Amino acid sequence: MRKKLRALFLFFASLKLAVFVLLGTATVLAVGTVVESMYGMRAAHLMVYGTWWFGGILFLLGVNVLCAALSRYPWKPHQTGFVVTHAGILVILLGSVITQRFGVDGNLPVVEKDVNDAIALSDLKFVITNELSEQRKELPVPETGRPSHGNLMSVQVSPNHIVEIDTFYPRALFTETWEKSPVPGLGYPVVSLLLESSRFNVEQQLVAESPSGPTEFEMGPAIFSFQKLWDKKEEARFLNPIAKKETGEKEKGTVLIVLSGREYRLPINGLLGGWVDLGSTGHKIRATKYYTHAIVQENELVNKSSALINPAVRLEVRSKDGNLEHHTLFANFPEFPTLHRKLSGKNTVDGLKARMIAPRQRAEMGIVGRQRGVLRIAQSADDKKLLYVVQSRDGSVNGKGELPLNTPIETGWMDAKFTVLDWKPAAVRSVEPKPVDRIPDASTPYISALRYHIRDLASGTTSAPRWLYQGDLQRETLSNQRLVFSLTKDRLLLPFKVRLEKFMIGTDPGTTKAASYASDVTVLDSTTPRNGPVHISMNEPMEHAGFTFYQASYQKEEGKPTISVFSVNRDPGRLLKYLGSILLVLGISVMFYMNPHYFDILLGKKK
Structure with missing residues (x-):
């Protein structure tokens, strides 16, 4: 031995x-x-x-x-x-x-002027939440480096139901299509528009009043929009716009109302003229005061100057029951409406969210000193026809009326013309993931997706497969249980919080390309307090309580606060x-x- x-x-x-x-x-x-x-x-x-x-x-x-x-x-x-x-x-x-x-190796995204203490790790979790009992179950996803198929995972969610995962995509891109709604009137109006001239040829899809799709887009010296009209009065106002050269009135921006899954865009100029119907909801809305540079003096909101620095608007919303809601909206601070909401009456408009969108800054669009041509398309109140209005840069109308399909319409902007290729009065969105095997571009953001179906043990039937995307939710009702499925990264809570005080971007000279970025953060830790803010840049990490924070990236979208993303590492070895x-x-x-x-x-x- x-x-x-x-x-x-x-x-x-x-x-x-x-x-x-x-x-x-x-x-x-x-x-x-x-x-x-x-x-x-x-x-x-x-x-x-x-x-x-x-x-x-x-x-x-x-x-x-x-x-x-x-x-x-x-x-x-x-x-x-x-x-x-x-x-x-x-x-x-x-x-x-x-x-x-x-x-520990993960990412910590922090919104400017906000705090976060949850690190997103690399491992994916399939989360099942019971909305009635508030029970939550987290299960590791059978991840693979490449797309996989087969019986990957089975979870019994009720005595008679099993959730089976049959497909997993570690990296996916998503294609969005709008299909005709199976139920008349359910969905959103969609048009496919072709713009062509001797210099360009562009095809664009526009979705009216959908939070998940565009309602307008900009190209060169023109704006193109699509909306849904709700009554004959709106149709008349749409077909007879007041030219800006006749009134001399400056554009004051738009109020965006979200209610019951629909989106309403209302020009502030029109709201200042009196009560305006909020679609076919029975509610009405008007603007009582507009500010270009709103400041607070002696607990009162006043207009400091005519410069467009801090645009704001005061609104009144009259519900169909006759009760009033008072809102103060700030274009630069979209989170303020909730804080400034005041109510008069018992019955209010449940679920109403309001936001102000400031008028476009011409200098940013590279057309200083010029107005923009406008092409507006609208679906009639009875959903049976399309209407259009073409305006030149000075606001005069070049053309209007009923819009036929597959017929080129001259815009009056040199040789540009447009054609409506397709129109769906009511459409529903369909999103399908496309697996990405090899990575052609490391900068492209990919997310994971899995496909599941539910097998009924009592009847022996199987439901239609559904896709679940990373960061998305799917709701299922099974045996009197209301379940929510989600696919998310595993998280680790830090023993302290990080507050993003300020995010800074350095650009290359003469360009808007980011050359460097940095963050000033405050660590909120009662155990190991730190004095004052800490500067974190691409070459200057922060160390605290055994964790090292590196400036990794950022997310910046118009109208939203900046998000700074830190790479967090703890290496005990x-x-x-x-x-x-x-x-x-x-x-x-x-x-x-x-x-x-x-x-x-x-x-x-x-x-």
Whole structure:
């Protein structure tokens, strides 16, 4: 038995095993590099670095190094470099194991002037929430580096129902299509518009009053819009716009009302003229005061100047029951309406959300000193026809009336003309994921998606498959249970909060391209308080409570506060890896210096 153990020990300490393990490790690392370049860092982790067999190779390497060092015991002075080098390798491997087991690596997005303490990690979770009992179950998703199909996962969500996941896309792009609604009147109006001239040819789809689709787009010196009209009065006002050159009235912006899943865009100029019907809801709305530069003086909102600096508007909403809501909207601060809402009466307009959109800044659009041509298309109140109005830059009407399909209409803007290629009076949105196998562009944002179906054990039937996207929700009612399914990243709560005080972007000279970005943050920690804000830039991370925060990226959208994204890392094995690296370099240096020939000469054995 002792001989067998001795033979096994010598095998693990052998040079042949060392060569095999080192060649295998180098090959796997090369494969991992290729996989990462083709499928991304997460795929490389799932397919290579996070697998059991890669861990086995590293374990075998550690055993080989340890046995090789012990096989020379007792060590001689000239073997000092050999022992130190092998000790360095073992310390590096130990530090790597500690990092993999206890380390944290994720992202922390923080909205400007807001706080966050939840780090988004890499692992995906399939979350099932019961809305009635408020029970929540989080299950790990069977992630793969490439698209996978089959019986991937099964979860029993009720005594008679099983949710089965049959498809998983680790990276997906989404194609949005609008299809004719199966129920008349349910959905949103959609038109496909073709714009053509001697200089351009553009096809664009417009969706009226849908929060998920555009209602207008801009191209060159023109604006194109599509809306739904609700009565004959609106149709008359639409077909007879007041030219700006006749009134001299400046555009004051738009009020955006969201109610019962529909979106209403109402020009403030029209709201200042009196009560306006809010579609066919029975509610009415009007503007009582408009501000270009709103400030608070002696607890009163006043207009400081005529410069368009802080636009605001005061609204009154009269419900169909005759009760009033008073809103003060600020274009630069869309979250304020909730804070400034006042009520008169018991019955209010439930679910109404209001927002102000400031008038367009011509300088930003690159057409200083010029008005813009406008093409407006609208669906009639009875949903049976399309209407259009074309206005020139000075506001005069170039054409209007009923709009036929597949018929080119001249705009009067040089040789430009437009054609409505398709029209759906009521359409529903359909989103289908398209799997992305190889990554053509590392900057393209991909999200994961899975497809599931529900099997009824009592009847033996299976529901139609449905897609669940990362960050999205799907609701199902099963056996008197209201369940919510979601696909989200695993989260880790920090023992403190981070508040984003200010986000800064540095641009290349003469351009708007971001050259650098940085954040000033405040750490809210009662255990380990910090004085004042901390500056985090691309080359200046912040360290706190064992976590390191790096400035990773940002999200900036018009009309929304900026989001700064920090890469958060906690590496408890870092010091061991640094120490192992130092020992490795030191050992190699000693081996070159303290070789056997040197000691033979030193001891007088050789001359």
